[in-house]
Amino acid sequence: MTDQTSRQATATFNIDTVEHAAQTPDTELPWAELGLKQNEFEEIVRILGRRPTAAELAMYSVMWSEHCSYKSSKVHLRQFGEKVTEEMKKDLMVGIGENAGVTDLGDGWAVTFKIESHNSPSYVEPFQGAATGIGGIVRDIISMGARPVAVMDPLRFGAIDHPDTARVMHGAVAGIGSYGNSLGLPNIGGEMVFDPIYQGNPLVNALAVGVLRHEDLRLANASGVGNKVVLFGARTGGDGIGGASVLASESFDDAKPSKRPAVQVGDPFAEKVLIECCLELFKDSLVEGIQDLGAAGISCATSELASNGEGGMNVELTSVLLRDPTLTPGEILMSESQERMMAVVTPGNVEAFEAVMAKWDVEYSWLGEVTDDNRLTITWNGEVIVDVDPRTVAHDGPVYDRPYHRPSYQDALVADTFRSAVDAGRVPALPGTGDELRAAVLELMSSPNLADVSWVTRQYDHFVQGNTAMAAPDDAGVVRVDEETGMGVAVSTDCNSRYTYLDPYAGAQLALAESYRNVATAGAVPKAVSDCLNFGSPEDPEVMWQFAEAIRGLADACQQMGVPVTGGNVSLYNQTGSTPIHPTPVVATLGQFDDVSRRTPSGFHRDADGQAVYLMGVTRDELDGSEFARLRDHLGGVPPQVDLATEKLLGELLINASRDGMIDAAHDLSEGGLAAALSEMVLRFGVGARVSLDEVMQRDGVDAFTALFSESQSRAIVAVPRTEEVRFKDMTTARGFPVARIGVVDAASGALEVQDQFVLPIEELRERWAATLPEYFG
């Protein structure tokens, strides 16, 4: 393939040059249609000292959008950078502000990971929306210089029985599978939640993990005067620009504009080739800086590269290879066509760069070079159509401290506890007898949010790359990084938005607590956090309160737990009409293993037959916001108590126990409490257990129902070999952590037996648990 720098198109435009703009200050510009507020437009005029050109307006409008500028969230997000200790920064190689954070793993290895949302595109066209969500987050990982090694997909859909849910579910799952599978990225976990609150706003979040050697780390900056700027990968089309040509001032001389795509179609093959080709560029050190193209496309890539660098940049826009020759300059700048990357290459490496492109059959075009004038200058056939300080586009956008207040309904919501609803007869009498408890466990395990998700996960490759040590349905996804030593990482994503709705501060902390606990339960040491903050409209002060509280809670919790937020994403305006979704701050925690062979399975294996089953932690009467309350259509009260010190201690104990071979199985307690955790542990390998609730009931002063269904935090179940029991007890006693020996693993029984209450054959449990998703989705 040859360098194709000549423009294929014949269409000509009325080009709005900088010179022209200076001469025609009174030209009407469609800033409002482009989503800018009057004050923002005036600020642009002030910055430039003249009206913007059409192309400049296009750039500022996309870069100053909520999505790209974080204008409503910035003032709050700062806490992630401020509430940190030196200890937390120790292994942080790259923090918030780059495409993804990078954490040192030692021995020259590093890991990068990030979670992002693709919510509204996935509602419009679930397959392509979800697919391109994976594509986008993976490009962020590549642009750090890393090889992507795994993906995860936290998903939230509407009610399972709503007629539209199957459409979104089928499309999103198939899209994530299609794109991730085609890239050769094992899917190592995610979440699957059904709740009517997401009916018109499903949440499709995507996480990617990458690994790199320290020397391969790349940043998004353009440095070195005279270095070349290159755009490579897919051609630029009209994707993501919107239905109409919004830039009225750029009219066509000759042709009618062709339609702009309503949705973007992903090309996973093109992206797989991009991955390999980028890795080859990194290996041979052929790029100085690199940036993926996502939201705001070339506008974002050029302005970020230039403003992160020490000079400026000069780009000739007609050099961009186009899929649609009718695109105007402004549209080219705004296009969000997928599977593209931009890089900075020294003149000496141009030839070698081109050879890599030729090998992988990737199209590319040289757009311009790095300058020393601190300006981003974009020309169209040599005529200057953009002349800006790149910082003003990329970094110095508007910042709003939006008003917020506690919702008017919050007091009533908090007062409406589960117990009060039971007492008032608004919730039917609770199960009490063994038979009733048995039926309740079956009901719980077949409910949409606890049912078997293998309908989903079977559509994902979790073997590719050969390093997956754990994936769904275990507590965390685990991949090996170093084949020599077995060193690797674990990741889990979590959020219970019912908790967050009841108390956004505590709920966000509980989201961190749960993902932290999952990683620790697997046996890994938590090291870093990424978050995807899915909320309603920031212009609604009650939503803004939820947002502010959630960030404050998460930042405080990260500081207490000693894990830094390394990056993330904010998704606002998730609401149908005036009804926002429940605040959904999805938290991803990443942990490290010295050797992934130490990972702890989340179920009882036959080898664990006869081992002692311990419940770690204390059970309180905490049913507000619980899965059991959901079964009874109740949501009110306060979420379970947050105790981060205990959470951290539990984590330490689980990690030590795994490292020292004291436990053969471990599973954390979360949604559905002890009932769900025990069920999942026997279902995992079809190996049963006999347990008694007596000690827990007596020690913690709870009844059997509460013992089974309470969602008290900082708890886990472990299976301890007989030979290790003394060591395990000594360890927990020494650290003052309450544990109760609740039973034994019983392979022969084929059942979950809760003594004095019920016997539940695993096959019966499995049948109910496995039936739910196929019943609705085929």
Add this chain to the structure above:
Amino acid sequence: MPTIVVDVMPKPEILDPQGKAIAGALPRLGFTGFAAVRQGKRFELTVDGEVTDEVLAHAREAAEQLLSNPVIEDVVNVEVLPDAAGHPAEGPTA
């Protein structure tokens, strides 16, 4: 039994990765002279009985609602297949 053909193509403005890959492969196999390729779908519906206007209208509706995704595809053709060209389905399918 008569057959109705429904042709569905990706909308022109939408990226067609499959067509792109084929277009890339053709010259490597020595087939030059093709500037672009788009890949769509062709459905053959076997009609149980006569093709009345109503049946054809039904097929058109099915084409819009089920056989194509209006967000990314266009139904470009719905027609009755001339008898001889019939390429019958394997048999009745429930």
Add this chain to the structure above:
Amino acid sequence: MPTIVVDVMPKPEILDPQGKAIAGALPRLGFTGFAAVRQGKRFELTVDGEVTDEVLAHAREAAEQLLSNPVIEDVVNVEVLPDAAGHPAEGPTA
């Protein structure tokens, strides 16, 4: 630019899982009267220049060699698309 259409269908004796799924879905959506459905592929090749006999022969060859797999598929149609019906690809592809 002129367009050549190539239509490829699964061989009658080969099971067509996609067609079968569609045939199953049609009555559920109220579309009755279709005994069977088969799903094939439609390719639109944009010709760079005039459609000479040679170009058409080339397209036929490409249809047999690349666009279809003779073990499971038949090329049922290769024809030049009448100008008006053109559903052109968006732009050049290398």
Add this chain to the structure above:
Amino acid sequence: MSTDLPLIGDFSTAGPVLTGARVGVVTFPGTLDDRDAARAVRLAGGEPVALWHAETDGGAALSSLDAVIIPGGFSYGDYLRAGAISRFAPLMDAIIAAAGGRDGSGSGLPVLGICNGFQILTEAHLLPGSMIKNDHLKFICRDQALRVENNATAWTRDFGTGEEITVPLKNQDGQYVADEHTLDELEGEGRVVFRYVGWNPNGSRRDIAGISNAAGNVVGLMPHPEHAVEAGFGPDSDHGMRMGTDGLGVFTSVLASIAGETK
């Protein structure tokens, strides 16, 4: 380093080469399991050698090799048909020739096609039949039980005939189809090498999971033995979570075949 396949957690970091056998692993654009296949070769005691699809002097590249694996993935995105575009790669002609040609009678270089590799071999008509979409139309990834129906091929001699093994399966277009005559012929000649046991995951005719050419040097199979070669990273097994290593036998088999020949 014996190969220049990329990067990070490189499979090619020195391992004991026990046999001196060199096994080529082909990479097409969109190939995914090349590093896994190479790792499997290394764990079996052989030396993996990277082969690039665009290799123009394929004959020369193959002449120093003892066997070739065409690994799984989505070469060219599986666009058009799985394997359809890849089979025209320059290297494929050389592989077909080295394998003994399309009639498969003359013995030649052992060639294994896994998943997408199997699809490429059928598209190239080195193996009969073809693959169409799974009957349930979805991608499926699961631990799959298989029966080794014939241990007389280059890739199965370390198994017993009738032995049941479990290896991962993952595909979208895994339904093996061929006309009845071909199927009867395959059965009659013992060329059905692997069969699905318990559940047919994709609707394949006669539960066929893998077949061979007449000489038994060319084998294609849909499931992934290269993902069941290392305890801790394979399918679940009686030995624990992800402890299954049943796939290793495929790779030790070919090394044994090679050793047998050179003796």
